Amino acid sequence: xxxxxxxxxxxxxxxxxxxxxxxxxxxxxxxxxxxxxxxxxxxxxxxxxxxxxxxxxxxxxxxxxxxxxxxxxxxxxxxxxxxxxxxxxxxxxxxxxxxxxxxxxxxxxxxxxxxxxxxxxxxxxxxxxxxxxxxxxxxxxxxxx
Amino acid sequence: xxxxxxxxxxxxxxxxxxxxxxxxxxxxxxxxxxxxxxxxxxxxxxxxxxxxxxxxxxxxxxxxxxxxxxxxxxxxxxxxxxxxxxxxxxxxxxxxxxxxxxxxxxxxxxxxxxxxxxxxxxxxxxxxxxxxxxxxxxxxxxxxxxxxxxxxxxxxxxxxxxxxxxxxxxxxxxxxxxxxxxxxxxxxxxxxxxxxxxxxxxxxxxxxxxxxxxxxxxxxxxxxxxxxxxxxxxxxxxxxxxxxxxxxxxxxxxxxxxxxxxxxxxxxxxxxxxxxxxxxxxxxxxxxxxxxxxxxxxxxxxxxxxxxxxxxxxxxxxxxxxxx
Numbered sequence: 001x002x003x004x005x006x007x008x009x010x011x012x013x014x015x016x017x018x019x020x021x022x023x024x025x026x027x028x029x030x031x032x033x034x035x036x037x038x039x040x041x042x043x044x045x046x047x048x049x050x051x052x053x054x055x056x057x058x059x060x061x062x063x064x065x066x067x068x069x070x071x072x073x074x075x076x077x078x079x080x081x082x083x084x085x086x087x088x089x090x091x092x093x094x095x096x097x098x099x100x101x102x103x104x105x106x107x108x109x110x111x112x113x114x115x116x117x118x119x120x121x122x123x124x125x126x127x128x129x130x131x132x133x134x135x136x137x138x139x140x141x142x143x144x145x
Numbered sequence: 146x147x148x149x150x151x152x153x154x155x156x157x158x159x160x161x162x163x164x165x166x167x168x169x170x171x172x173x174x175x176x177x178x179x180x181x182x183x184x185x186x187x188x189x190x191x192x193x194x195x196x197x198x199x200x201x202x203x204x205x206x207x208x209x210x211x212x213x214x215x216x217x218x219x220x221x222x223x224x225x226x227x228x229x230x231x232x233x234x235x236x237x238x239x240x241x242x243x244x245x246x247x248x249x250x251x252x253x254x255x256x257x258x259x260x261x262x263x264x265x266x267x268x269x270x271x272x273x274x275x276x277x278x279x280x281x282x283x284x285x286x287x288x289x290x291x292x293x294x295x296x297x298x299x300x301x302x303x304x305x306x307x308x309x310x311x312x313x314x315x316x317x318x319x320x321x322x323x324x325x326x327x328x329x330x331x332x333x334x335x336x337x338x339x340x341x342x343x344x345x346x347x348x349x350x351x352x353x354x355x356x357x358x359x360x361x362x363x364x365x366x367x368x369x370x371x372x373x374x375x376x377x378x379x380x381x382x383x384x385x386x387x388x389x390x391x392x393x394x395x396x397x398x399x400x401x402x403x404x405x406x407x408x409x410x411x412x413x414x415x416x417x418x419x420x421x422x423x424x425x426x427x428x429x430x431x432x433x434x435x436x437x438x439x440x441x442x443x444x445x446x447x448x449x450x451x452x453x454x455x456x457x458x459x460x461x462x463x464x465x466x467x468x469x
Contacts, residue, residue: 002235078386079386079398104358104359105359117360120359122371124358125354125358125361134227137229140229141229144401145401
């Protein structure tokens with residue numbers, strides 16, 4: 001994968017219309033100011049909320065409440081690795097490994113119920129995990145930043 | 146090939162039978178000797194025997210040394226990490242410094258409570274991860290020993306840029322004591338110090354399964370992780386979705402945090418990487434120019450030789466017929 005990327009990079013660098021940004025795109029450039037701005041927004045929101053609820057109340061508890069509410073409102077980010085690997089595990093590509101693993105789990109759990117199991121499913125788990133991560137790796141990298 | 150040689154051998158056997166007849170006939174009819182010595186029968190026997198010995202010796206060698214004996218089970222070896230397409234590992238790519246910034250945040254907020262990063266000073270963070278003011282402010286949050294004063298007492302002073310990142314524990318013994326006997330390794334060179342490098346670190350951080358597979362033995366105080374040799378690791382899973390709040394608003398999923406902190410640890414292990422790759426590019430550029438020049442100079446130096454013309458001027462003939 002490195003070789004053609006390198007070629008295209010060199011071509012990009014050589015073309016006269018190519019531009020090189022010294023900094024990140026302008027949106028993210030003033031990080032401190034944006035964080036300050038968001039803080040200000042939050043505080044103003046908190047102020048307005050406090051003003052709506054109780055005009056005489058202190059701002060701090062209101063702000064805390066606001067933050068908590070925001071955290072609750074924010075959806076928990078879902079890990080793409082889990083979902084992608086789950087898809088891969090159930091895909092046709094990994095069906096032999098999954099078949100062996102499921103069979104082993106069933107056998108070992110039955111053996112454990114009857115008495116002592118003399119084996120474990122670590123090796124089958126390895127094969128399945130290897131297949132799933134291998135299949136999910138490029139997809140995962142296209143999703144992650 | 147094999148089929149052809151088989152055919153030939155059957156033919157040889159056929160000739161063997163005929164030859165036997167021949168030989169007896171000849172012996173009966175004439176007294177000339179030595180015909181049996183170079184008959185195709187003996188030659189074929191020699192070739193077949195040599196082939197059999199060759200095949201046998203190869204088979205014997207394979208029997209002795211062919212199958213490899215693994216001293217450890219796959220579980221003891223650990224699951225080999227998958228190769229991930231890291232951008233910064235490509236030849237002409239640098240670290241993503243936005244990712245380094247996020248990764249440092251993850252290290253500071255999550256890893257630093259147990260793992261030291263003792264070979265990285267604050268000054269090296271300046272320009273690659275933090276700005277000068279941020280690094281100074283962060284250094285001043287810690288206290289370091291001063292030089293002894295006039296009375297020989299060692300006092301504390303706030304940190305400076307030249308100070309190294311503080312370790313969470315005083316020494317290894319304290320670290321072991323606090324972690325149930327397990328020593329959290331220093332992370333300064335961890336990417337270089339583990340087989341699989343970045344892939345291993347990323348896989349280890351994200352690879353904790355919900356529950357260990359059926360029948361797997363997990364020791365007391367250990368957690369199951371397929372990528373750790375022996376599969377029992379003292380470190381529990383630490384990265385959970387939404388654990389840190391990234392300042393640039395990137396969704397802090399487990400894999401995103403693991404990716405960022407792995408890239409940061411790779412930076413910590415080889416901070417010279419960006420410069421090294423630029424130096425490599427310089428070397429390539431200069432070498433190509435030199436090569437092109439050498440080609441032109443060679444053409445120039447060889448021009449007299451390459452452009453000369455060798456002419457054979459035969460002596461004038463005067464229409465006499467050639468001699469016999």
